[in-house]
Amino acid sequence: MTGASRGIGRAIAARLAAEEAVVVVHFGTDEHGAAETVAEVRRAGGTALAVRAELGVDGDVETLFAGVEAGLAGRPLDILVNNAAAAPAGPIGATTRAEFDHLFAVNVRAPYFIVEHALPLLRDGGRIITISSVATRMANPAQTSFAMTKAAVETMSRTLANQLGSRGITVNAVAPGATRTPANGAVFDAPGLVEHIVGATALDRLGGPDDVADVVAFLASDAARWITGQVIDASGGLFLGPRV
Template identity: 50%
Template sequence: MGSLAGKTALVTGAGRGIGRAIALRLARDGARVGVHYGSSADGAAQTVAAITDTGGDAFAIQTALGTPGDAAALWAAFDEHADGVDILVNNAGILGGRMPYADVDEAIYDQIFAINTKAPFFVIRHGLSRLRDGGRIVNISTRFTHGARNPELAAYAMSKAALDSLTATLAKELGPRGITVNAVGPGATDTDMNAARLSTEEGRAAIAALSPLNRVAQAADIADIVAFLASDDARWVTGQWIDGSGGSML
């Protein structure tokens, strides 16, 4: 029996990339997984199939984050499948493109913050009545909030820095209920978001060289960190930002 048997998880943005890897890992550990997606219906269906085909339990729910009423709509869809949640992973997010600071207009800025910051804030707030005592919240952040600076990702880093602040604040707020709240900060990971940068031998070598381990992160590397934070083994870890960049800032 898996360490998360009897638990229900919700992973936002689980139709592809890191979100899919997290959903697969939590399911492998025994959790029933809600696979949220925004527009990648086929990807979410593939995630669900990958879980159920190996004996796990999963269901897909669709909500466009970053739109008015998104959090309430997400939980209404979730409620059709489950009567509570034990693990909430706020993974959905957008980079917003790499561009000079001077080229970031208000529309791009607002979209980044709507999806990366406002959505998880209210997904958590609306989810608190459903989140069981002793539960887990894991927010997917970035290495760019802790020492790594890239002017082309200024708005993205700002949006995730706000999420880091929320992580620490909610750890204090929800501690009396035994709920832990932590964040994981990946670096460049081998997903479609970084496909162009990893498409050449030179690009892959440059990214691998950022880590003392001299390789490119796989989505499963991040999923395994999340699985630890979701487990009982991490019951005494809360309010933390966990470096998931393979030591790229050493």
């Protein structure tokens, strides 16, 4: 899975390992974080290895899959999780062309070609799960370009689900909402922000990485074999409407 060195990605890696998956922990720059993810998986009795590849640059997917194939050692790929993403770059007028291009290179181009490279390795009946965002169903001017990238991978998931169904491969997206992680904790320190988000969330709390990881694990399981082409909202009901 991509982007597994911290936060939601680390939680997903640990959760899948708990189901006896052998996890390839991809990271871009955070080698220490990836090593911690691998160690966490191994402490729990699972198997993991780390692969480094900076996404959004020339040769990124080829570098990634050189490591993936070496780690698989001839075994098929069962589950692909596209989690790595560049963060929102700001509202229109604040995002430079270079930032915009980087955002789409990491969040859209990389997942697309990662899937393309994965398909010959992915077994029939396998799973493709891409992490999206509730930003696609909300009008947040501060995340315009970011929301555009996530809408793109949701469309990719639906069309690939239709294409790959004959192989029994399910393709879905998971859309987290406000999720506090060790990496982004400072964001939630802004006065009143947590109270505002919780007040707009049906389940009345912030999300955590495990909340998202459990949804991914379900979609990766045989229990979700009849679910494909869907975007699963994992936000606790963020901004569903007025709360009375």
